[in-house]
Amino acid sequence: MSDEIRSVRQAAIVLGALALLASAAGSASASRCAFEAQGEGRVAGIIDARSFRLQDGREVRLAGIEPVLREGASSQVLAKILANRDVTLRGEDDTPDRYGRQDAFVFVTSSESSVQEELLDQGEAFVSATVTDKECATALIAAEAAARRAKRGLWADPAVIKNTESPGDILTGIGRFTLVEGKVLSVRQAGTTTYLNFGRNWTRDFAVTISRRASAGFEAAGILPKSFENRRIRVRGFVEAHGGPRIDVLRVGQIELLGGN
Structure with a gap:
């Protein structure tokens, strides 16, 4: 077997793994992105389509996704999910970015799925491909793929x-x-x-x-x-x-x- 053919097969295995595991991830009851808890708080306001402010003044940015740039739409969806809700922040690192925001996977109290997965499942975000944890990336890709198949949200546009x-x-x-x-x-x-x-x-x-x-x-x-x-x-x-x-x-x-x- 030539090196190029072997590499193509390896590419199919490695790059296709997330898609092949999508159904399994989608059926899991608990999120694959449930990292170590990095704090809790109550949401005081929505800043934009992927950021919000807690009552104690902390600003949080949703990790692992890129929002859909539609005027006001994604911010309104995020507000429906998070407004005045108690949340837990999870992640591998709680170090603020250069703007003072904490990147985190966010869970509404009593929910087993992250807010990121909910937005992806509604077709209100893309997976950003910045997640290094394989199981979490698989879960996010699964949620995005489910919305794409169902043509929900942004996926209703065939030119997306x-x-x-x-x-x-x-x-x-x-x-x-x-x-x-x-x-x-x-x-x-x-x-x-x-x-x-x-x-x-x-x-x-x-x-x-x-x-x-x-x-x-x-x-x-x-x-x-x-x-x-x-x-x-x-x-x-x-x-x-x-x-x-x-x-x-x-x-x-x-x-x-x-x-x-």
Whole structure:
């Protein structure tokens, strides 16, 4: 068996694992994101689609998800879930970010599911691919997939996942967290960066960039970036413009190998 074929199979196993485990995660009664408790409090107000303030003044930011940028909609959904509720904050680290906010998985008292899972299940958020715990990431992907299948919330829009054949459409989302699907035409190395190219014109077509540091994560997972050539993938991340639209991949979880070529 060649190294490339072996790498493709490894990619299917590693990147497809979350999807294969989705049904099992969805049927679990307790959240897979129930990390160590990092505090409690009562919600005093909603700041935005993924942040809120407790009565003691602490500001909390929902970890592991990216909100849907629809005017007021997600903030209203979050308010319905959290307004004046007692919550428990859970996470692997309670260190505030540079804005003084505490990133956490949030549980309304007596609920076994996190607020993140509830928002994902309603189609009001994307999984951010920043969660390093495999079981928690599996649960979040399961909730997102369930909403996508049922066309709930954002998934009612068939254009929510962008197509690499329409780079102009992708460019409208510069600076936004976006999901993009397409077939990788070629994989090229330039300096310390690996490029997954979806077209032949770098000034116009979509591409994924993987730095040397990020490549080490793929290698640790048994995946060669070259194995994505001529494969269909779904990539999630923030869109940038460098000639054509780009997404910089920092973690293995940002790329999902899709079925078929």
